Amino acid sequence: MAIKKAVLPVAGHGTRVLPATKSIPKELLPVVDQPALQYVVDEVLAAGIEHIVFVTGRGKGAIEDYFDEAYELEHSLAQKSSKAEILKDVQRTKLPAGAASFTRQQAPLGLGHAVWCAKDIIGDEPFAVVLPDVIVRAKPSCLAQMVAAYDKVGGNVIAVDPVPEERVSSYGVIAPKSRDGRLVEMSGMVEKPPREEAPSNLKITGRYILQPDIFELLEDQGKGAGGEIQLTDAMVRLMEKQAFYAYEFEGEEFDCGSKAGYFEAVVAHALEHPETAEAARAILKKYAAGG
Numbered sequence: 285m286a287i288k289k290a291v292l293p294v295a296g297h298g299t300r301v302l303p304a305t306k307s308i309p310k311e312l313l314p315v316v317d318q319p320a321l322q323y324v325v326d327e328v329l330a331a332g333i334e335h336i337v338f339v340t341g342r343g344k345g346a347i348e349d350y351f352d353e354a355y356e357l358e359h360s361l362a363q364k365s366s367k368a369e370i371l372k373d374v375q376r377t378k379l380p381a382g383a384a385s386f387t388r389q390q391a392p393l394g395l396g397h398a399v400w401c402a403k404d405i406i407g408d409e410p411f412a413v414v415l416p417d418v419i420v421r422a423k424p425s426c427l428a429q430m431v432a433a434y435d436k437v438g439g440n441v442i443a444v445d446p447v448p449e450e451r452v453s454s455y456g457v458i459a460p461k462s463r464d465g466r467l468v469e470m471s472g473m474v475e476k477p478p479r480e481e482a483p484s485n486l487k488i489t490g491r492y493i494l495q496p497d498i499f500e501l502l503e504d505q506g507k508g509a510g511g512e513i514q515l516t517d518a519m520v521r522l523m524e525k526q527a528f529y530a531y532e533f534e535g536e537e538f539d540c541g542s543k544a545g546y547f548e549a550v551v552a553h554a555l556e557h558p559e560t561a562e563a564a565r566a567i568l569k570k571y572a573a574g575g
């Protein structure tokens with residue numbers, strides 16, 4: 285069955301980048317001239333997804349407004365021919381009518397709980413989960429690569445990428461068993477293991493294609509790492525019942541949940557943007573040389 289819906293959990297407080305996120309959703313922090321979330325939504329749409337379910341929370345109303353019509357802004361930009369390009373950029377952010385749903389996670393109980401909150405909107409079909417903290421630069425998009433793999437093997441597919449060993453304890457980590465190209469069979473996965481207990485250095489990137497059976501497992505999933513209901517723990521149980529693959533995607537990942545990752549995303553995109561590329565190179569050179 286084709287993957288038509290994606291869940292984007294956007295309820296998190298962004299504590300790692302406070303106070304910047306005190307009154308702005310972290311997902312709307314700019315990466316050059318677009319919010320981080322726009323890159324992620326573009327990735328999702330490029331994979332053929334038709335409906336996005338945002339799992340929001342208190343203080344995240346700006347996300348709904350961002351994807352909506354902004355009548356007054358569009359009207360005033362349209363008055364000036366010099367603003368035609370900006371108007372196009374603004375209009376591009378609108379999601380088609382009926383293509384987005386918003387539901388709320390009322391308490392920060394964990395990623396597993398956030399995904400569970402989308403269960404009635406997803407219904408009985410396979411779906412994607414995409415974590416907006418993570419921007420992936422890839423062609424085809426990371427999720428598109430996963431959908432192509434899923435179309436061949438079915439079951440459940442999660443994206444993974446290698447991480448330096450000293451950082452494994454910040455992520456979900458897989459235990460690889462065998463490999464066929466970029467597709468990896470697993471014998472297990474574990475959420476935020478201590479470095480010495482990590483089964484590999486392949487971390488879960490934050491991109492998932494899951495069968496709807498995950499919902500009944502999430503329903504009674506107990507608390508795991510960090511005292512939170514973890515998606516990884518429910519996936520371990522699903523793996524006992526269904527085919528489950530990891531996919532080592534081709535591309536570059538930026539974990540904007542951390543200060544350094546966010547900075548790297550900004551630098552990488554500034555070096556790519558036609559308006560900023562040249563200046564960004566000169567600025568980097570200047571500071572790399574010591575000011």
Ligand code: G1P
Pocket residue numbers: 395415417418454455456457475487488489490514515516539541
């Ligand atoms: C979540 C997942 C983790 C994954 C990570 C990717 O953790 O639980 O398995 O590796 O995203 O960024 P979080 O960053 O929400 O703590």
